[in-house]
Amino acid sequence: MTQGLEGPRPEERPRPEGRRNAQGIRIDPEVEAEPAVRRTVISALVTHEPGVLSDVSGLFSRRQFNIESLTVGPTEDEERARITLVIEEHEPGIEQAKKQLRKLVPVISVRELEPDAMRRELMLIKVSATRPDRVAAVTEMYDGKTVDATPETATIQVTGSRQKVEAAVEAFSQFGIREISRTGTTALARGDDRTAAREESPVEYEADGTPTTPQTTHSDDD
Amino acid sequence: MSEPAPSVATPEQERAQERSDDPEPDAEPTAEPVTTGAQSVIRALENVGVEYAFGVQGGAIMPVYDALYDSDIRHVTMAHEQGASHAADAYGIVSGEPGICLATSGPGATNLVTGLADADMDSDPVVALTGQVPTEMVGNDAFQETDTTGVTTPITKANTFSSDPDTVGDDVGEAFALANTGRPGPTLVDLPKDVTLDDTEHEPGEARVPDTYDVQERADPEVVRAAARRIESADRPLFLLGGGVIKGDASAECREFATDHEIPVATTMPAIGAFPEDHELSMEMAGMHGTGYANMAITHCDTLIAVGTRFDDRLTGGIETFAPDAEVIHVDIDPAEISKNIHAEYPLVGDAATVVDQLSAEVEESPRAKKWRAQCQQWKSEYPMAYDTPEDEPVKPQFVVEAVDEATSDRAIVTTGVGQHQMWACQYWTYTEPRTWVSSHGLGTMGYGFPAAIGARLAAEDDQEVICVEGDGSFLMTMQELAVAVRENLDITVVVLNNEYIGMVRQWQDAFFEGRHSASEYGWCPEFDKLAEAFGARGFRIDDYDEVADTVEAALDYDGPSVIDAHVDPQANVYPMVPSGGDNGQFALTEDQL
Ligand SMILES: Cc1ncc(C[n+]2csc(CCOP(=O)(O)OP(=O)(O)O)c2C)c(N)n1
Numbered sequence: 001m002t003q004g005l006e007g008p009r010p011e012e013r014p015r016p017e018g019r020r021n022a023q024g025i026r027i028d029p030e031v032e033a034e035p036a037v038r039r040t041v042i043s044a045l046v047t048h049e050p051g052v053l054s055d056v057s058g059l060f061s062r063r064q065f066n067i068e069s070l071t072v073g074p075t076e077d078e079e080r081a082r083i084t085l086v087i088e089e090h091e092p093g094i095e096q097a098k099k100q101l102r103k104l105v106p107v108i109s110v111r112e113l114e115p116d117a118m119r120r121e122l123m124l125i126k127v128s129a130t131r132p133d134r135v136a137a138v139t140e141m142y143d144g145k146t147v148d149a150t151p152e153t154a155t156i157q158v159t160g161s162r163q164k165v166e167a168a169v170e171a172f173s174q175f176g177i178r179e180i181s182r183t184g185t186t187a188l189a190r191g192d193d194r195t196a197a198r199e200e201s202p203v204e205y206e207a208d209g210t211p212t213t214p215q216t217t218h219s220d221d222d
Numbered sequence: 223m224s225e226p227a228p229s230v231a232t233p234e235q236e237r238a239q240e241r242s243d244d245p246e247p248d249a250e251p252t253a254e255p256v257t258t259g260a261q262s263v264i265r266a267l268e269n270v271g272v273e274y275a276f277g278v279q280g281g282a283i284m285p286v287y288d289a290l291y292d293s294d295i296r297h298v299t300m301a302h303e304q305g306a307s308h309a310a311d312a313y314g315i316v317s318g319e320p321g322i323c324l325a326t327s328g329p330g331a332t333n334l335v336t337g338l339a340d341a342d343m344d345s346d347p348v349v350a351l352t353g354q355v356p357t358e359m360v361g362n363d364a365f366q367e368t369d370t371t372g373v374t375t376p377i378t379k380a381n382t383f384s385s386d387p388d389t390v391g392d393d394v395g396e397a398f399a400l401a402n403t404g405r406p407g408p409t410l411v412d413l414p415k416d417v418t419l420d421d422t423e424h425e426p427g428e429a430r431v432p433d434t435y436d437v438q439e440r441a442d443p444e445v446v447r448a449a450a451r452r453i454e455s456a457d458r459p460l461f462l463l464g465g466g467v468i469k470g471d472a473s474a475e476c477r478e479f480a481t482d483h484e485i486p487v488a489t490t491m492p493a494i495g496a497f498p499e500d501h502e503l504s505m506e507m508a509g510m511h512g513t514g515y516a517n518m519a520i521t522h523c524d525t526l527i528a529v530g531t532r533f534d535d536r537l538t539g540g541i542e543t544f545a546p547d548a549e550v551i552h553v554d555i556d557p558a559e560i561s562k563n564i565h566a567e568y569p570l571v572g573d574a575a576t577v578v579d580q581l582s583a584e585v586e587e588s589p590r591a592k593k594w595r596a597q598c599q600q601w602k603s604e605y606p607m608a609y610d611t612p613e614d615e616p617v618k619p620q621f622v623v624e625a626v627d628e629a630t631s632d633r634a635i636v637t638t639g640v641g642q643h644q645m646w647a648c649q650y651w652t653y654t655e656p657r658t659w660v661s662s663h664g665l666g667t668m669g670y671g672f673p674a675a676i677g678a679r680l681a682a683e684d685d686q687e688v689i690c691v692e693g694d695g696s697f698l699m700t701m702q703e704l705a706v707a708v709r710e711n712l713d714i715t716v717v718v719l720n721n722e723y724i725g726m727v728r729q730w731q732d733a734f735f736e737g738r739h740s741a742s743e744y745g746w747c748p749e750f751d752k753l754a755e756a757f758g759a760r761g762f763r764i765d766d767y768d769e770v771a772d773t774v775e776a777a778l779d780y781d782g783p784s785v786i787d788a789h790v791d792p793q794a795n796v797y798p799m800v801p802s803g804g805d806n807g808q809f810a811l812t813e814d815q816l
């Protein structure tokens with residue numbers, strides 16, 4: 001037999017006891033559990049130049065990060081834009097997303113926002129205006145604003161957290177929804193805290209090497 | 223024919239000279255001032271010391287070539303832009319400086335794509351300059367218009383569409399700096415024809431990375447201390463060197479650390495040569511076709527010191543069974559590689575050489591790992607990479623690889639295609655020096671080997687032989703570059719391990735598809751030795767063992783490109799083998815173990 005090599009067969013070899021999970025973390029096989037997925041908001045300060053948005057969206061689709069919304073807009077500095085991403089990933093996935101984002105050359109800084117950060121989105125919702133009084137009542141209930149009204153339709157603007165906007169959609173659905181357009185979430189950190197500063201602090205590690213990251217789930221505020 | 227470069231000053235310049243009261247008329251002639259965007263592009267390359275560029279002419283890049291005409295940069299016209307991209311890639315690997323490739327817009331640029339993707343996967347420093355249709359025509363589907371920055375965004379480290387003749391030179395300088403700063407990679411500058419033709423007097427400034435780009439050189443000292451304590455107390459420590467060790471010129475530091483503390487060393491494929499494979503501590507290459515002993519060591523170590531590796535799946539096999547007892551110390555310049563595939567208990571972000579030195583300074587006593595080292599040696603004798611050479615069977619490819627290794631110096635450079643021949647070139651050649659192994663690892667690009675040999679030849683020292691180990695299938699993909707090697711009289715020896723199969727596919731079909739050889743058999747193959755002669759190179763052929771030594775010697779003696787068509791055993795297979803996603807410790811030594 002000239003095919004192959006000599007040596008103990010696979011079943012004759014010693015085998016190690018340990019195992020890793022799909023994220024490459026060593027685990028106790030007895031208590032193996034899938035890591036929990038959480039939703040979080042990532043804010044990136046980027047140079048305001050053509051192509052940045054496609055770099056970022058391309059990165060997220062190529063690496064199969066689970067992305068819920070992506071918004072982009074100008075900032076206080078005309079040479080900088082802010083991209084706000086809402087992603088849903090397990091812990092290692094969130095860390096990867098932040099690091100990959102930071103690697104793009106036009107990205108200046110990246111920060112995962114604390115659970116108490118201010119998060120808002122804007123929705124335009126167009127409904128049938130067959131029951132104008134009821135529409136007005138629901139609009140008021142959600143702090144909405146009627147921005148267009150015709151005999152057939154009413155278009156209402158609602159702003160707030162994702163939960164609030166979703167609840168509003170639910171409430172308006174009784175009138176027959178014609179069209180919806182939502183901006184996706186934009187966000188800022190509270191108080192003195194910079195959302196994504198020019199000089200970001202490097203990832204901090206515990207002495208054993210695990211990165212210190214907020215573990216809490218974002219509770220949508222309003 | 224374009225206008226010849228003015229070797230004498232124009233009357234206008236002479237008048238200017240007369241007027242000037244230059245105190246030192248004999249001073250070094252300074253470069254002519256830049257007058258166009260294209261000249262600024264070439265000046266930017268000259269400023270960073272570029273010596274070679276590889277490319278193919280064409281409409282949109284003509285202004286750049288016209289400026290190149292007056293430059294000392296030596297341009298090598300390739301047969302195909304793919305060849306230019308691989309030549310630039312190999313030039314980058316061997317020299318440590320970015321390789322430059324040029325192409326026109328549209329098909330020229332798309333022909334570079336494979337080479338850029340290859341360089342991106344392997345973090346090789348390459349700068350691509352592509353022509354583009356004039357700015358005002360962009361977006362109109364003009365002749366030879368392709369959205370080159372769009373196409374190459376996912377396969378470059380950075381790319382840019384240059385829109386201003388005043389800054390185009392700075393864009394090129396920045397692309398060069400980015401390609402070689404931090405984790406290297408390919409960059410691209412797209413050059414619209416109007417931008418390169420337009421007037422500018424702007425001399426490109428110093429080549430530098432943008433302010434938004436920063437690189438961490440030194441690792442967090444606290445984590446270094448924790449990692450050092452772990453190394454000191456390890457029972458079964460193992461070094462795993464990755465391509466970053468070569469890129470970061472950290473071979474000497476790793477060598478010293480490993481030998482000082484007697485820690486066995488395995489490498490990934492891109493790190494071949496980072497540690498001398500003839501050293502007692504060397505376990506050689508790990509992974510899918512790595513040695514049995516390297517894979518046993520990885521599977522059973524308790525402390526893995528991984529430097530400059532991205533834990534590619536061809537290395538790890540199934541994640542669940544990769545070094546499952548090991549705490550991982552991971553050194554990498556790219557923070558995104560830390561805990562991407564394998565969780566690192568000790569993340570050390572920084573430059574490989576710097577961080578290994580930090581660790582060296584911190585480790586006070588060697589791990590007590592005598593038993594472990596003995597175990598590693600035992601695995602070496604239990605799983606030898608031996609093969610038989612029965613006289614009644616065709617020549618074994620492994621034998622040919624060993625014969626060429628023996629006939630060449632330690633510093634000989636090996637380039638390869640992709641397939642079985644590539645794996646034999648890994649396994650049966652003994653590498654002892656960094657930057658002598660030049661191959662396509664992450665992308666696995668057939669056709670890489672020969673154009674890579676051209677780039678390697680131009681980057682190598684004269685006394686380094688350049689050997690291109692090819693498969694018959696891989697060589698057919700880019701062998702037209704022989705025309706270039708002959709024209710430039712490049713001393714390259716091609717060894718085609720000709721099995722008249724796309725052999726790696728045939729091996730997998732035998733193992734996993736019941737031997738159904740769908741589209742893997744040629745049944746016919748050109749005579750590569752005669753083809754070589756037709757190009758003007760020297761051709762040789764090997765059919766028997768007794769021809770091997772003399773033929774290899776004759777081919778090496780020839781001062782110019784030569785091709786040995788070595789007819790080898792078509793049934794030979796590559797072992798050991800860990801099937802995709804398999805357990806490294808359960809590598810197969812024969813087909814029935816798969
Ligand atoms: C560009 C490209 N196309 C297809 C493949 C898939 N592939 C991997 S190995 C291989 C066979 C290579 O044949 P050859 O160059 O003769 O090498 P051998 O395995 O016979 O030594 C093929 C087709 C590839 N890696 N690259």
Ligand SMILES: [Mg+2]
Pocket residue numbers: 641693694695719720721722723724725
């Ligand atoms: Mg073949």
